[in-house]
Every structure is written in C-alpha cells, then in structure tokens.
C-alpha cells in the first residue's frame with residue numbers, strides 16, 4: 104500500500120513539475136527575456152521563502168534587465184510582464200489606461216467573496232475593486248481628496264501633530280533615543296482615525312487602545328488565513344469553505360471598524376453635528392453632494408493624469424461602502440505615511456547639511472517659531488517637497504505598481520501583445536535607481552527633485568504613488584500629513600543619528616510596506 108501511495112505522490116509531483124515547465128515556456132516562445140524560474144516558486148522565490156524583501160528582489164533584476172523596456176517573470180505558474188521603461192509605464196498607466204483598469208484580475212477579488220459582512224466590506228474596497236464597480240467607487244470618492252478639501256483637514260492633522268511633538272519632547276526629557284516608525288506610525292494612525300473614522304485612536308496616550316490593537320491585527324497575516332487562501336486556490340476549495348460557512352477576512356477586526364464608523368454616522372445624524380472630516384465628506388459623496396473645487400491647479404500633472412471620465416451611478420452605494428472606504432484609507436494610508444516619515448527623519452539625521460537647509464527654509468517661511476505652520480506655508484516650502492520626494496524615491500514604501508490587462512494590448516513599437524487577463528507589474532524600484540533617470544542614484548540627494556531636474560525627466564520615472572486614474576487617491580492627504588509633521592519636527596529639534604540603528608540597514612522581508620528589520624533610531628535635541 105505504502106509503495107502505491109508513494110508512487111501516486113511521485114506521479115502527481117511529476118505531473119505538476121511538467122505542467123510548470125510547460126507554463127514556463129510562455130515568455131521564451133514570445134521572445135521575452137525572462138528571469139529564470141525555479142521549481143516550484145518561479146522567478147521570485149523570496150516572496151515565499153522570505154530570504155529578502157520584494158524591493159530588494161526587484162532591484163536585483165537591474166543588472167540583467169536594465170537595458171530592456173520589459174521582461175518576463177513567473178509567479179509560481181502565473182506569468183507576469185515587468186515594465187522597466189518610463190515611456191511604456193506612461194502608456195499603461197495613463198495613455199492606454201482603458202486597457203488596464205484593474206489592479207488584479209476580477210478572479211482574485213472573487214476568491215474572497217462570500218456572504219459574510221466582513222468579506223463584503225473587503226471586496227467592496229477601492230484597492231481591490233474591478234471594472235465598473237471600481238469606476239463608480241473612484242469617481243464617487245475622488246472629489247473629497249482635492250486640494251481644497253485637504254485644506255479643511257489641516258486642523259485635525261495639526262491636532263495630532265501637537266501630540267507627536269509632546270511625545271518627542273518626553274523622549275528628549277528622558278534622554279532616550281527613539282524608534283522612528285513606532286513614533287511616526289502613532290501620528291499616522293491618530294491622523295487617519297481622526298479624519299476617516301471621526302474617533303481618537305489614543306495611540307500616544309493609551310497603550311491598551313482597542314483601535315490600535317485591531318488596526319495592527321489587520322496588518323498581520325495569520326497562519327489560518329494562509330491555509331484558507333491555499334484551500335480556496337484548490338479545485339472545489341471555495342465551494343468547500345462556502346459549505347462550511349467560513350469567512351475569508353478578519354471578522355472581529357472588521358466588525359469593530361464597522362461599529363466605529365456606523366456609531367460616528369449615527370451620532371452625527373442624531374446631534375446634527377458636522378466636523379467636515381472625511382466621514383462627512385464620504386457621506387456627502389454617496390449622496391452625490393460633494394462640490395468639485397472651483398480652483399484647479401493647472402500645474403498639477405498628477406491630478407491631470409488622474410482624470411477619469413466616468414459619472415458615478417446615483418444611489419449605487421449605502422453606508423457599508425463608507426465603512427469599506429474608511430478601512431481602505433487606513434490600510435493604504437497608515438503604514439505608507441508612517442514609513443515615509445520614519446525614513447525622512449533617518450535620512451535627515453544622517454545628512455546634517457540637508458537638515459540645516461530645510462530648517463533655514465522653514466524659518467524663512469514661518470518666521471516666528473511659536474506660530475502654528477499653516478497650509479499656505481507648507482505649500483511654499485519647496486525644499487521640504489524635494490526632501491519628501493527624494494525619500495519616496497530612495498526608500499519607496501511600495502516598489503511595484505500592478506495592473507491587469509482587461510483586453511489584448513499590443514505594446515507600441517514592439518510585436519508583443521499583452522493578452523487579456525495578463526498581469527503587468529511596473530518596476531518602480533528599478534526606475535528610481537536607474538542612472539538614466541537619476542544621476543548618482545545611490546546617493547540621497549533632494550536635488551534630484553529641483554524644478555529643472557523634474558522638467559528634464561519623464562514624470563513616469565517617479566512612481567511612489569503610482570500614476571494615472573488608478574494612482575494613489577490619498578497622495579495629497581499623505582503629503583500634507585508628512586510635510587506638516589516633518590516641518591514641525593525640524594523646526595523644534597536637531598535630529599542626530601543613534602547608535603541603536605543597526606547599520607547597514609536591511610529591509611525586513613516580512614514587511615508588507617518596505618521597512619527595515621531592526622528599526623531606525625534617532626536622538627532628538629530640543630532647539631527651544
């Protein structure tokens with residue numbers, strides 16, 4: 104019997120091996136250079152083995168592929184075209200967006216679709232939605248992220264920034280170096296909780312905060328989820344889980360955020376109060392009552408490229424979509440912004456000349472150090488903008504911009520047709536470190552983003568927020584939040600490197616948003 108079982112397993116393994124080898128001929132038969140796959144994981148085994156972070160993995164393709172506009176990889180048996188070239192990226196993300204509306208194929212999103220409320224909430228999220236559903240969501244909620252609306256968020260962000268300064272003051276008083284992501288993640292969490300949920304997450308003041316506990320659970324993958332995902336990929340796996348009535352997403356945490364948003368909405372309805380935060384704006388948006396900004400910034404290329412010619416269907420959404428969108432704003436905005444700020448402070452601590460130049464700009468724009476920094480002052484700080492951009496180039500929290508072809512697409516100037524259903528990943532990481540676009544790319548230098556440098560470069564060679572109609576919805580919010588915190592920190596403190604940072608820094612292979620394994624520390628010295 105044992106021999107038969109072993110023979111059966113051996114035959115099945117051989118069949119799978121043969122199937123993979125057959126699948127792995129896809130790119131070579133089309134003349135596309137391929138990163139050699141290895142059985143069973145394919146071309147990016149570190150995704151599974153966690154031997155290095157995906158940012159490092161994709162940067163490591165540079166040597167082999169730097170002169171190519173695109174190349175092929177295999178993710179297990181799946182085929183993915185990876186794009187290296189800014190002109191082609193621009194076509195995919197903006198010019199020919201109509202072929203690449205989806206981020207992932209509809210099939211991926213459907214894997215999570217059960218009748219459980221938490222699954223409905225997660226499959227209704229903008230980041231995951233596909234086709235018409237995404238178009239309706241995006242065109243409904245885009246008007247609340249315009250520059251005019253962001254100005255109104257300033258009061259809430261200023262409030263959380265004050266808490267951040269108090270927390271750093273406490274570290275200075277205690278003569279303690281501190282970990283940057285921990286500190287700035289609290290700021291980012293409190294800001295998004297205040298604006299998108301209308302609650303105080305108490306990240307700085309309450310170590311038992313339920314909001315923080317459940318939010319951090321959302322970012323943690325569990326073994327049970329991995330098992331459920333593997334089962335769902337098997338033939339009849341989804342039907343099996345369905346018959347057992349198993350939800351695919353985190354029920355307790357999702358229900359907690361559902362209750363928080365619904366309670367905020369109920370309270371506002373009953374007390375007839377308005378805070379003009381993102382919750383109020385989302386409620387206006389589903390009723391079709393958000394006015395567009397009268398003034399449009401004609402110089403804002405990101406905004407122009409993001410234009411989506413679609414009128415949302417009236418009455419399409421109910422309050423559940425506000426819950427889904429509040430959660431997506433937290434998921435998309437918390438870690439990314441906290442990480443960016445942590446890297447920026449770390450780089451400034453290591454580059455005192457850049458730090459001094461920034462401080463001089465802040466003092467020149469704001470004058471009196473006691474006056475709160477306002478929205479207009481932030482817009483005048485060009486060097487601050489350069490520093491944030493360089494941080495996002497040098498330490499991109501997200502290295503790959505994903506799209507899925509919704510119809511066959513012939514690459515202009517090439518014979519290759521990207522077939523309907525194919526995944527296309529744009530390797531932002533490789534572009535950010537390509538000397539063709541950035542001289543001395545391995546040097547942290549905010550002058551990579553002077554007006555002249557930007558004018559001489561293809562804008563699609565800088566993709567920390569993606570680009571086009573599906574680019575980051577919260578970019579303006581993130582930039583405002585990051586700039587206000589950084590300006591307040593640099594005005595008040597000199598930042599010094601800390602011996603607690605383990606150099607050279609190494610990315611944590613388990614981190615979803617790229618962050619370092621052993622933390623980034625600084626010592627703050629109060630200036631006044």
Ligand code: HEM
Nearest residue numbers: 229230435436439440501568569570573574575576577581
């Ligand atoms: C420094 C901080 C941030 C970075 C680096 C970042 C980066 C990104 C990237 C790379 C994408 C994919 C874009 C694409 O596929 O073209 C994205 C999408 C998105 N981001 Fe951000 N993000 C940040 C902050 C935020 C914040 C604060 C919010 C909300 C308040 C937000 C909301 C979103 C949403 C909703 C999407 C999905 C858009 C869609 O599918 O239509 N992000 N972000």
